[in-house]
Amino acid sequence: ETGVTQTPRHLVMGMTNKKSLKCEQHLGHNAMYWYKQSAKKPLELMFVYSLEERVENNSVPSRFSPECPNSSHLFLHLHTLQPEDSALYLCASSRGRGQDTGELFFGEGSRLTVL
Amino acid sequence: AQKITQTQPGMFVQEKEAVTLDCTYDTSDPSYGLFWYKQPSSGEMIFLIYQGSYDQQNATEGRYSLNFQKARKSANLVISASQLGDSAMYFCAMREVLAGNQFYFGTGTSLTVIP
Numbered sequence: 001e002t003g004v005t006q007t008p009r010h011l012v013m014g015m016t017n018k019k020s021l022k023c024e025q026h027l028g029h030n031a032m033y034w035y036k037q038s039a040k041k042p043l044e045l046m047f048v049y050s051l052e053e054r055v056e057n058n059s060v061p062s063r064f065s066p067e068c069p070n071s072s073h074l075f076l077h078l079h080t081l082q083p084e085d086s087a088l089y090l091c092a093s094s095r096g097r098g099q100d101t102g103e104l105f106f107g108e109g110s111r112l113t114v115l
Numbered sequence: 116a117q118k119i120t121q122t123q124p125g126m127f128v129q130e131k132e133a134v135t136l137d138c139t140y141d142t143s144d145p146s147y148g149l150f151w152y153k154q155p156s157s158g159e160m161i162f163l164i165y166q167g168s169y170d171q172q173n174a175t176e177g178r179y180s181l182n183f184q185k186a187r188k189s190a191n192l193v194i195s196a197s198q199l200g201d202s203a204m205y206f207c208a209m210r211e212v213l214a215g216n217q218f219y220f221g222t223g224t225s226l227t228v229i230p
Contacts, residue, residue: 040222042119042219042221045217090158104150105162
């Protein structure tokens with residue numbers, strides 16, 4: 001069982017569809033993150049959850065809606081997306097958000113294509 | 116100003132040779148951490164090495180070493196004895212403690228190892 005698992009690995013959706021990305025971590029971490037990775041740009045932090053509470057939302061459009069039902073699971077609900085939302089969405093976890101959080105552990109990402 | 120700058124979009128290295136990937140950073144936080152991640156074509160970001168801002172010695176992990184020059188704000192990654200499996204994207208990242216342990220990533224360097 002890998003540390004951070006993301007499903008689906010690939011997703012193609014139309015602009016009117018509703019879909020969800022799922023992330024699960026088996027590391028006992030308290031913080032989980034969603035990042036967006038577009039070509040030739042630095043990773044963009046989207047959301048941070050610490051102990052199941054959203055602690056950061058980096059001005060992400062409302063068509064992206066995160067959900068963290070428990071410390072092991074994180075979802076990203078998608079609706080009425082735009083073609084420019086096509087990217088690799090990476091989930092990550094870390095020990096916490098306080099001192100000595102350690103490194104981020106990443107999943108393999110969900111490659112999203114919006115038509 | 117960018118927090119992390121990686122000026123080499125692409126690098127080539129002969130198998131078994133050493134290669135240095137450049138990274139400079141910008142912070143006024145006295146306490147920070149520097150990280151290098153490897154991203155193969157599968158998508159997963161793999162943690163390679165960490166250097167704390169107060170660490171006196173350069174970090175080493177197997178074939179990876181981090182050339183930390185604090186006054187110059189550089190944190191170059193050195194890969195010794197390159198292997199074909201080292202071909203991947205490499206990302207430099209920084210965590211600022213006072214900024215709530217926010218992570219900042221560079222745009223990455225694509226490394227190709229030539230047989």
